[in-house]
Amino acid sequence: MDKRIFVVGIGPGDKGMLTPDAYKALHASDVLVGYPLYLDLLGEEFAEKEQLSTPMRKERERCVLCLQEADKGKTVSLVSSGDPGVYGLASLMLEVGRDRPDIPITVIPGITAALSGAAVLGAPVNHDFCLISLSDLLTPWEVIEKRLCAAAAGDFVIVIYNPASRKRPEHLKKAVEILLRSLPGERPCGLVENIGRDGMKSEICTLAELGRKEANMFTTVFIGSSATEVIGGRLVTKRGYSR
Amino acid sequence: MDKRIFVVGIGPGDKGMLTPDAYKALHASDVLVGYPLYLDLLGEEFAEKEQLSTPMRKERERCVLCLQEADKGKTVSLVSSGDPGVYGLASLMLEVGRDRPDIPITVIPGITAALSGAAVLGAPVNHDFCLISLSDLLTPWEVIEKRLCAAAAGDFVIVIYNPASRKRPEHLKKAVEILLRSLPGERPCGLVENIGRDGMKSEICTLAELGRKEANMFTTVFIGSSATEVIGGRLVTKRGYSR
Helix, strand or coil: CCCEEEEEECECCCHHHCCHHHHHHHHHCCEEECCHHHHHHCCHHHCCCEEECCCCCCHHHHHHHHHHHHHCCCEEEEEECECCCCCCCHHHHHHHCCCCCCCCEEEECCCCHHHHHHHHHEECCCCCEEEEECCCCCCCHHHHHHHHHHHHHCCCEEEEECCCECCECCHHHHHHHHHHCCCCCCCEEEEEECCCCCCCEEEEEEHHHHCCCCCCCCEEEEECCCCEEEECCEEEECCCCCC | CCCEEEEEECECCCHHHCCHHHHHHHHHCCEEECCHHHHHHCCHHHCCCEEECCCCCCHHHHHHHHHHHHHCCCEEEEEECECCCCCCCHHHHHHHCCCCCCCCEEEECCCCHHHHHHHHHEECCCCCEEEEECCCCCCCHHHHHHHHHHHHHCCCEEEEECCCECCECCHHHHHHHHHHCCCCCCCEEEEEECCCCCCCEEEEEEHHHHCCCCCCCCEEEEECCCCEEEECCEEEECCCCCC
């Protein structure tokens, strides 16, 4: 036992993408804290560890819980799927722990969906790209819309996280409508669902078609730049080597 | 031996960030192809493997070499530091191999510098962000400038790859001057050099100071959004939980 907090990214779920650093931190921990779905992804191997959680949208309480457990002298892992520093709890944990320099907080990065999903589709993020979350729980929709417009104006590849959920089934469609104001309908796009998990599926389509696709909170969406092509059935953004 | 190509991301260099999938692919390979620096990062463990390379800027030839080796019935790993799908050779390999469906090409993602560097600094990419390379070897500077302006207009966190090299020592300074047209000089920024390697160093500064910093091809630069703060000595982009 050693009073400290690891903020651990476990990647998409498949153990083949869990880094040795993350594995080591989980094993060194006395208690694992996380949304139950993420803890379940760790499987049998860690089922014996003490596991704690707080409900969805109680993220601040979850970080406070980590501090409380560390205060008992424990080593704590706050577990995120993907990378905790990409739409995860790393920033909130650092904020909540700001006045506790006696409790070291270490962020351990993981393979985020922009990388794992890209590898499934081919190489869509092989040149300048951006990540935009369509969740308006914590970000006003006007900000999301402004970023979509800026990303299109900059000819970035766009990776969309949280494209839809039960409460916001229309967000992806709304985003596509915004992008179609300036991008061509034939622009190549891709979707990957349940990356590295049971039931993984992926699909390549055009931007015009994308607005009619089903998406959920386990879907990651890729929208090509002007350098993106479908090559041999893969979604590929060229770096310019062939010019 | 099995005729196939893995395009493998080994992360920043530290074995703690090499995924099990990458490790397995390297071990299953008869030959490792890559820029010598990346192959050296793999260390003793893979020194016995046949290793091949082509000079810098001979990337197309390197991909053709992979096809030629696979054609001999070999399993080939084309090795990149970080993620091969992020400014690496994944897209070029898929392009070069497009007419060879008999040779399966699998992309294995890795921890790219935007993620590993972010974890060193704190949590700077914890909300919408974009990656921009300042290398104008394959991209006209006008495109790079357009993307910097769009990223600033969209209030994205910006991660800069290839901020400078011996032949382009002024690129970071030029980029900062462009960003200062619309962003405040006190905007928090960070630099990380040699992530996960000997001689790693990191620093937090303001955007105004960033233009005077030394950078090289092993430096990754982070420029905050309006939601980025320095909290307890870490660079943190808030997701909005505290509002």
